[in-house]
Amino acid sequence: MTEQQQKVSRADAGSFVAAPQGGAALEAEVLPGLLPAGAAPEGRRASLWSDAWRELRRNPIAIISSLFILLVVLMAVVPGLFTRQDPRACEITLSKLRPSGEHWFGTDNLGCDYFAQTIYGARASISVGVLVTLGTAILGILIGAAAGYYGGIADALLSRASDIVLGIPLVLGAIVILTVIRSRTIFTVALVLMLLYWPTVVRIMRSTVIGTRNMDYVQAAKALGAGNLRVIRRHVLPNAIAPVIVVSTINLGIFIAVEATLSYLGVGLSRPAISWGLMISDAQRLFRSFPHLLLFPGLFLSVTVLSFILLGDAVRDALDPKLR
């Protein structure tokens, strides 16, 4: 993975040269054991990944959605950068003010500054999204790769286990589990979603690994005496990981929406946590006379989800050579 990132950053620095395809790249695939580490020939730069990266940088939708995601992540990490107001310092006499120069997004029922609330609300959404996505991706890649590559009884048992978990609808299962848990935090919500969602990623990974396992270059690497771990790490994973990355990007948006839904239903995060789902839930009763209470968290929530979906779509298009 670090190698991928290096490759990507090298391409980013503009040092990308359209190297002749074919010979060198093929050789590097077939003769991994004979090359010292880090001495990859020039041809390797024209990999699927560097091509995809080039494609992505030229795609305006990918750039705009990445910028917005960056903004929301900044809001989540250092909310103080955007507002000096303390979202919990509320003045009940200032209840339900409309947006103004003083309070950009107005104030909520308790007189808290709504702009500060919206900024601070990003943290819950982004944390849950990132935690669940990372958790399911790591679990999915490790388990899926092992199951797909080795097969056998472990694979069969795992497939049945994932069938069982997949039989439970995501939101319904999360509601059932979360009602059991008394103190619900970002971590518990993320953990529950992870528990219910890992099989989906395992399935995707497993099927692409099975597809890759029997490719000629994998057989060649084996014939040259590469061990199983090396084959998986150097040959199978880089070629089978693309679908998981695409699905994970899109899922990040979906998980953010699910977290908001659970908080809205009253089984996700609870006060004094600040989250867009909770804000929308509170806005529900007051929406008719104070539409701004729904508008701002709803807008931020939707645009964040939208950005991840659009970015995921762009990554998929960039990674799919058929579309070029």
Next chain:
Amino acid sequence: MGRYVLRRLLQLIPVFIGTTFLIFALVFAIPGDPIRALAGDRPLPAPVQEELRDRYNLDDPLVVQYGKYMANLVQGDFGQDFRGRPVSDIMAERWPITIKLSLAAFAIEIVIGLLAGLLAGLRLGSFIDNVVRISTVVIISIPVFVLGFTLQILLGVKWEIFPVAYNGTFNGLLLPAIVLASLSLAYVARLTRTTLAENLRADYVRTAVAKGLPRRRVVGVHTLRNSLIPVVTFLGVDLGSLMAGAIVTEGIFNIPGIGNQVFRSILSQESTVVVGIVTALVVIYLFSNLIVDILYAVLDPRIRYD
């Protein structure tokens, strides 16, 4: 074919047992004493508590409880809630509304989703295509509860086009059905669009055009049938999840359906009701998956199961 169906049915059994046991264990792991919750402020006399515990098998180990529950279930007995009302009665009262809602949503999803996908897929890059692409991705990114409750206020309260909440008429189900269908509708449109566009580039389509067939026949007979395979898969699986996904929609519009019931039962620890409804949902979900797999073979003659 018959043997394939049989094998798949047999495979369903362990999955069914595993999933229902998981749900059963989770629900009964809810801390707190349901008997005490039932009694409220004034505790019940000890003998009554004993009697109730005995009746609901609350003192048995979990696996034994599950076994007894399943033994009753296969005989059609879903047990009773803590007020003594049979769960099957509750379900009989709630299911019809949810089924009506899901079917209405399903119809909307098929008609509008397919139509939008077709119009977009036939002319990639056209104005309609862009409208469909942008509107579907926007619909997908707005969480259902935000959409539902915005539409409820706008169309229901402000402009009074639809009833605000469910009032027992079909008209009252229309707006909830649109909200429930929205997400799947967007997926159907996008799926139809991509597969149609992909298949229109296929060699056999070029051959059909070269033979001089009219465009209607090329699209209608040659392309559409192949393009619909992934769409049908999605639709089949989706009918199951529409019913499970009605929790939020039924909550917003106050529809007394199965989703509303299961959510309230979870909050009030009515374990038997929760397990009963979730079990029924799991069965629907598993069977819709099975039907989709069988439909594959019908739609695509290249796929044969032995």
